[in-house]
Amino acid sequence: MMQGAHVDLLALNGIVQSQKAFLPMVSFISVCPRRLERMEAVSETDVQFWMAKVVNWGEATSCSALLDTSRHLGSLRSFLQQVLQGLQQMSSTSEAMKTFPFVGQFLGRLCWNPCVIADERSQRLLLRCLSCLYSAEPLNAVEQKANMWIKNMLCHLISEEEGSVAHATVKHAGLTPKRYHSEALQKVVSLMTEEVIKSCNGLPNTSARCSNGNIYVMSTACAALVTCPQMSPLIGALLKHSMLCGTSCLNQEFIKEVSEALISKRLVLEDEAVVNLWCYSPSCLEGAAVSLLESVLSDHETMTQSLDKHVNDSLLPQASADHCHIFLTVSEIYRNVLTEIDENLAVRALIQVFTVCFLQRLTGQKTQDRLPLRAFFPHVMPSLLPPLLTAPSEVPREAWLDHLIWIRSLLQSVMENEAGEDVRAYQAVFQAWFLLVQCGYWVDTAAELLVLAAPENAEPLLWLLTFFHHPTNRGHQRSQQTAEAREAWTHLRMLFLTRPPPPRHLSAVKELLSSSLSANLVLHLFLNFTVFSHGPVSIINEINDKVLTEAAVKRRALWILASIRCRLNSAATRDDRVHSRLRTLQDTLLQT
Amino acid sequence: MEAVLRHLTNILELLAVSQTDHVSEWDRHTTLRAFQWAEYCEQLHSRFQCNPAVRSALESALSDTNQRLQQALPSCSPVMFSELAQCQHMLLIHLLTNPSAPNSVIPILFPDPKTAAQDSQFDQNSLITCKSAFNLLCRTSDRTSYAGLHVEAVVRGKLLGNLLNSVLSRTGNDEYARTLLDSILHDSAGKPESLYDVIAAALLSPDDETNSVVPHFILAWLQEQDGCLSKLCKSLSPGLCTVISRQSREFKQAYWGVLKQWASCLEFDVLEGLWVPTSDEPVTFIILTDRFKELLNSGPPLKEETETELKTLKREAGDFNVKGICIWTDVIIQLKL
Numbered sequence: 006m007m008q009g010a011h012v013d014l015l016a017l018n019g020i021v022q023s024q025k026a027f028l029p030m031v032s033f034i035s036v037c038p039r040r041l042e043r044m045e046a047v048s049e050t051d052v053q054f055w056m057a058k059v060v061n062w063g064e065a066t067s068c069s070a071l072l073d074t075s076r077h078l079g080s081l082r083s084f085l086q087q088v089l090q091g092l093q094q095m096s097s098t099s100e101a102m103k104t105f106p107f108v109g110q111f112l113g114r115l116c117w118n119p120c121v122i123a124d125e126r127s128q129r130l131l132l133r134c135l136s137c138l139y140s141a142e143p144l145n146a147v148e149q150k151a152n153m154w155i156k157n158m159l160c161h162l163i164s165e166e167e168g169s170v171a172h173a174t175v176k177h178a179g180l181t182p183k184r185y186h187s188e189a190l191q192k193v194v195s196l197m198t199e200e201v202i203k204s205c206n207g208l209p210n211t212s213a214r215c216s217n218g219n220i221y222v223m224s225t226a227c228a229a230l231v232t233c234p235q236m237s238p239l240i241g242a243l244l245k246h247s248m249l250c251g252t253s254c255l256n257q258e259f260i261k262e263v264s265e266a267l268i269s270k271r272l273v274l275e276d277e278a279v280v281n282l283w284c285y286s287p288s289c290l291e292g293a294a295v296s297l298l299e300s301v302l303s304d305h306e307t308m309t310q311s312l313d314k315h316v317n318d319s320l321l322p323q324a325s326a327d328h329c330h331i332f333l334t335v336s337e338i339y340r341n342v343l344t345e346i347d348e349n350l351a352v353r354a355l356i357q358v359f360t361v362c363f364l365q366r367l368t369g370q371k372t373q374d375r376l377p378l379r380a381f382f383p384h385v386m387p388s389l390l391p392p393l394l395t396a397p398s399e400v401p402r403e404a405w406l407d408h409l410i411w412i413r414s415l416l417q418s419v420m421e422n423e424a425g426e427d428v429r430a431y432q433a434v435f436q437a438w439f440l441l442v443q444c445g446y447w448v449d450t451a452a453e454l455l456v457l458a459a460p461e462n463a464e465p466l467l468w469l470l471t472f473f474h475h476p477t478n479r480g481h482q483r484s485q486q487t488a489e490a491r492e493a494w495t496h497l498r499m500l501f502l503t504r505p506p507p508p509r510h511l512s513a514v515k516e517l518l519s520s521s522l523s524a525n526l527v528l529h530l531f532l533n534f535t536v537f538s539h540g541p542v543s544i545i546n547e548i549n550d551k552v553l554t555e556a557a558v559k560r561r562a563l564w565i566l567a568s569i570r571c572r573l574n575s576a577a578t579r580d581d582r583v584h585s586r587l588r589t590l591q592d593t594l595l596q597t
Numbered sequence: 598m599e600a601v602l603r604h605l606t607n608i609l610e611l612l613a614v615s616q617t618d619h620v621s622e623w624d625r626h627t628t629l630r631a632f633q634w635a636e637y638c639e640q641l642h643s644r645f646q647c648n649p650a651v652r653s654a655l656e657s658a659l660s661d662t663n664q665r666l667q668q669a670l671p672s673c674s675p676v677m678f679s680e681l682a683q684c685q686h687m688l689l690i691h692l693l694t695n696p697s698a699p700n701s702v703i704p705i706l707f708p709d710p711k712t713a714a715q716d717s718q719f720d721q722n723s724l725i726t727c728k729s730a731f732n733l734l735c736r737t738s739d740r741t742s743y744a745g746l747h748v749e750a751v752v753r754g755k756l757l758g759n760l761l762n763s764v765l766s767r768t769g770n771d772e773y774a775r776t777l778l779d780s781i782l783h784d785s786a787g788k789p790e791s792l793y794d795v796i797a798a799a800l801l802s803p804d805d806e807t808n809s810v811v812p813h814f815i816l817a818w819l820q821e822q823d824g825c826l827s828k829l830c831k832s833l834s835p836g837l838c839t840v841i842s843r844q845s846r847e848f849k850q851a852y853w854g855v856l857k858q859w860a861s862c863l864e865f866d867v868l869e870g871l872w873v874p875t876s877d878e879p880v881t882f883i884i885l886t887d888r889f890k891e892l893l894n895s896g897p898p899l900k901e902e903t904e905t906e907l908k909t910l911k912r913e914a915g916d917f918n919v920k921g922i923c924i925w926t927d928v929i930i931q932l933k934l
Contacts (some may be wrong), residue, residue, distance in 0.1 A: 066736065119736075123729040128722065136709055141701050152700060156693045159707060162725050164690060168787030170795055173755045177679040177780050179646055179760055181639065182686050186727035192752045193734050200742060219738075227736040351697050 047084075047091050052107050055084055059114040065121075068222055074120040075258045078127065085130040090139040098148045101138055108138070109154065116158050124229040135159070158505040187235070192238045197223065201242040205249050220246055224259040231262040232271045241278035248281040255285070264289040268296045282323045283331060294335045297321060298342065301355050306595060308351075309563040312358045313571045322362035326370060329380050332363060340439055350525060350564040357445035358571050364394065365575070382493070383435045389415050392443040398577045406462060409451050413465045416472060438476035441469075446572045448473045452533040455494060456501075467491055474526040486523055493517050493527045501538045506548055515552055528558065532565050536586050549590065559594045566591055598651075601641065602658045608638045608684065609662045613673040615688055618697035620708065628692075628702050632718065635684035642681040649769030679777055684790050685718075744840040746798055750791065754798020757781075761799070761811045771814070782825075793832040800841050800848060812845045820851065831854045831880070835891035843891065843899050853906060859885055860928075864922045872924060882924075886931045893932065907932075 058077065062070045088108065095101040101108065112134055119126050139155050140148040163182065165172035202221065230236050240263060246371050247255050263282060266272035274282075274574045283290040301308045308315060316322060325332035339356050346352060367375065378390050387416045392412050400408050419437045441448065451466040458466060467490045475486045493514070500510040517527045531552065535545055553559055570587055573579075611631050614620055624633070636839040645651040656678050661677035680687065690707060692698045706719050735749040743751045764770045764777070785792045796819070800812045819826040830838055830852060842849035859880040863872040872882040892903040911917070920927050 065733075071733075071737070085624070119729040119732045122732050123726060125722070125726055128725060128729075132722075133709065136704065136707060137701060141704055143700060152703075153696070156703065159703075159721075160690060160693045161722055163686070163728075169784065170753065170785040170788055170791040171749075173781045173792070174757060174795060176683070177677075177755065177777050179642070179679060179682045179764075181683055183724040183727070185756070186724060186731055188756060189752050190727045190731045190734075192755055193731055193738075193748060196748055196751065197734060199736055199873035200738070222737045223734075225731050230733065233730050234727060234729075236730070406615070565687060 047087050047105065051084060051087075052317070055081070056107055056111060059111060059118070062114075062118055062120075065118045068225075071120055071222070072256070074118060075225050075256065078121070078124055078229060078258070081121065082124075082127055082130060085127060086133065089130055089134050089137065092134055095137070097144070098138050098140045099145060102147060102151065108134070109151070112138075113154070113158065116162060120226070120229045122162065123233070125232055186202075190233070191237050192509060194235055198238045198242045201239070201246050204241070205246050210248055216251050220250075220254045221256060224254075224256040228256055228259040228262050231259070231266045233275075237272065237274050237278075240272075241275050241281075244274075244281040244285065247285045253285075257379050260286050260289060269290060276320055276323070279320055280327065280331075283324060284328060287334065290334055291338060293319065293321065294338045298339070298352070298355060302351055305351065305560055305563060309354075309567040309593070312354060312567045313362060313574065316355070316358050316362050322359060323366050323427050326364045326366035329556045330375055332381050333383075335359070336443070343439070343442070350561050353442055353445060354564045354568045356442055357568050360443040361396070361446065361571060361575065364396070382440060384432075385440045386415070386419055386433065386437060389419075389437060389440055393440055393447060396575065397446050397450045397572065398575050405454060406452055406458075406466075407448065409454070409469060410465045411578075412447060413469050416469075420472075434476065436533055441473055445473075445568055449533070449569055449572050452529055453537050456534050456537040457528060457539075463491075463494060467494060470529065474523060476531070482522065486526075489517065489523045490526055490530075493523070493530055497530055497534050500548065501534045501540055501545070504540070504544060506544060511548070511551060518552065518558065519555075525561065528561060529565055532569070532590075534560055535590060536566075536569060542586070542589075545586070546589070549593065553594065563591065563594055566594075598654070602654070603654060604634070604637065606657055606662050608634050609659065609666060609676055611635070612676060612684070612687060612691065613666045613670050615698075616673045616695055617670055617692040618695075620692070620695055621697045621699055623699055623702060625701070625705055628705060631688060632685055635688045636718070638681050642678070642684075646678075646682075647764060647767045647770060649767070649773070652773065656868065663921075677776070677780055678773075679780060742796075744801065745834050745837045746794055750794035751798045752796045754800075755802045757795060757800040757803030758811050762803070762808075765810055765814060774814060775818055775821075778815070779823040782822070789828065790832045793829045796829060797833050797837055797841060801844060807878050809845065809847070813847055816847050816851055826851060827855050827878075828859065835888050838888070839891045839895045839899070843895060849899070849902075854901060856885065856888055857910070863924055865924075867921070870921070872927065880932075882927070885924075886928055889928060890932055 027412070045525060058073070058081075060073050065071045065074050088111075090107070092108070095104060112131060115121050115127075115131055135155050135158060138151055143149045143152055144420055152206070159262055167176060175185050180188070180339050201223070204220070220243065223239070227236060227240060227243065228286060231240065243255060243259075244263075247253070260282070263272065263274075264286070267274065267279060267282070279293075283293060297316070301312070301315065321331070321335055325335060337361070339352065343349070343352055343356070378394055379387060382390055382394075389412075390409060393417065395408075397405065416437055419433055448469060451469045455463060455466050455470070467487070471483075471487050471490045496510045496513045496517070500506050500514060503510075514527070514531065518531070535549060538545070553562055566587060570591075573584065573587070611634055613632070633870075641655070644653060659676060661680055666673055667675065676687075692702060692706065708719055728837065735747070735752075738748045760777070761774055764774045782789075782792065796815060800815055803809070803811055816826075819829060833841075838852055842852050859878060862874055862876045862878045862880060863882060863885070864875045865871075866873045874880055889903065889907065893900050897932075907925060907929055909927055911923060914923040914925055917923045919924045920930060
């Protein structure tokens, strides 16, 4: 059982509540950049700290120097940023040398540390600092000397020492130095990758310790090089080794850098390597799950259109099918989020789509490799699994109502035990409800059936819908919620079956949508009526235009439609009429 | 063709001037023009590197121009054809190292990374990144697991092997390939041992062991350089020489030749009861036997071939069984064959 995901829920809540939370901050910064920069002076303690560090590191030839450099790369970048900002405010190099007397030594030593130079971001900061110190028109000896020194540094960075074999082989290689070094890098990566893979072939060995030392050093070097495109085979091999080896022999900085680079798309790895990373490092897995959630929440326009593709692209469903613990971790994270952020349709849609994609991958596995479903849903009453985990597309349409009645009776029996307000009973209800959220396609099916259902069949369907939207009997409002659900359904039937749509029912629906406790339930029902009812398109569009007017309602509607769409995508047969309704509705909602 | 030769001459003059104080007159426009010419020159190199006819015409034009420029500006260095591939880089280095280069020129060549486009002609970032990444990785793989060679030598050797392979794949380029090796030898005069490692890696480089063009060529070249092959064999470890011998019949023969030559420099000192070196060659009896021991430890077929060779040498030298007369006898006795 996971200790608890460190999800920054407050931040997430912020994104969820108001998509525009960022704007005021941004405009503040753009209005007064100078003032902020001046406030960040370079402190004397920092200078002493970093000067000691760079002297200690030297040219990073020893393993410990390399390790220490890679550990400090992130904070070094911040310091370099401060130094750069300080230098940018200087009006001349002389002034810069007087204000920052350490800067020559500091930058010079860093230029000789390949671990720092190889890191793209540090390299750029370093070069920008150097370019600040260069004077196009030097006015005195200090500035002329600085220019010469900078030119020397640049020479050193782009060429080899004369008389060395390196220099000679590069000089006559018949290629530009850039191409030569690119090919050299590619070759050394492939040699080292082979080396790692060879040592993988000896694993897992129970007797001898695997050659951890070298793997650790290699991963330390790679920490600085994570975003170099030629590096991905070596990174993949190191991660594969970590999977097979079992002991943690990779540098933590390396893991962190790879994880961040993957999330920010600055690195592309093979799928297998990514999954190996997640197996190796639970925090990387958490990062990936949270990143998926954040990306879904932050861009509702694209996400509601292609949620299943986006979820599949994240590799999480496939990884979950192959590794039970990954599924359990991701489910737990999303379950925690759901308990904090109440009534959030986007999160529910994500959970639903993630589960569907996961189940699809699971059925794609070979039967002998497959774990029993119980393993993936350990906390839930086992009898709930068969009906809920069977998709509606696998059940004939005529049997849907009976299937839903079955589900409802199972859920009711779980709830009956809740009567004593016992914590364990509450947990059981919550787990059952979460499974229903994961298998939300059945709730959507219930809503679809309600569009055409006869009144005598409506009760179990309405019950399911109410339970889905209001699992707890908070404030003992259950009877009121049930009544509202029935009321909404009645109004909607009248609205969509009578022509012309009676204004009385129209305003009743609008009222329920804006003020009631069950706004989401009403919206859910409403949208199903729009998509699945049989009336003429023009009338339906008219109803939509009158009801779906507020921006917040439209946004929530898009999320509900996203779940409907994902369910229809995997349906046994395709109904073009329904699809085109869905399409039209989505387009209208996205327009404003 | 006339035009091309003229352009080549221009570029050489540009490169020469960039090393003198005349460069102080260069402005932004001149500098950019110079780099354009340099880029053109790089294209010339890539088009004609493997074309013997055109290349030799260019080479003789280069040679003439070099001579002329040396007389006029003694401080400037001659340019070889092979260096033309890096014309822009050369020009950049000249401007960076020439104190007379105008101060305004450098910012043009190193534009602010923030504002400059990624693929701009003057973007050095990917060069610097690849170069330092290469350095960094070479350092971390210091376990000598490639037949005893350091990974940096292996990579440089493979790249050298690839270069020679592509040059030699077209007929008429033997002389040029020789020039390349000569230049590399000349320019790494400071550290020949490292060069020998690279050459060893180049000998081992063809992934396809049936391709013996490159090892054959390198061996022929080594044997033309006075004493080079012997120095190479001395510098490389016994283990490494054995590995190369296994892979290349030619090298095996040449290596045996070197060992025989070393043996001929040893003389038996009756008083000490030892074989001692007579010349400046720092070869001792122990070193010699260690070399053979390594060859014998390598397994079939090299083991058997070496045994046979030693026995043949002993027989041809008189087939003595007593120590102190024939070095081969003593070697065989020492190695307990």
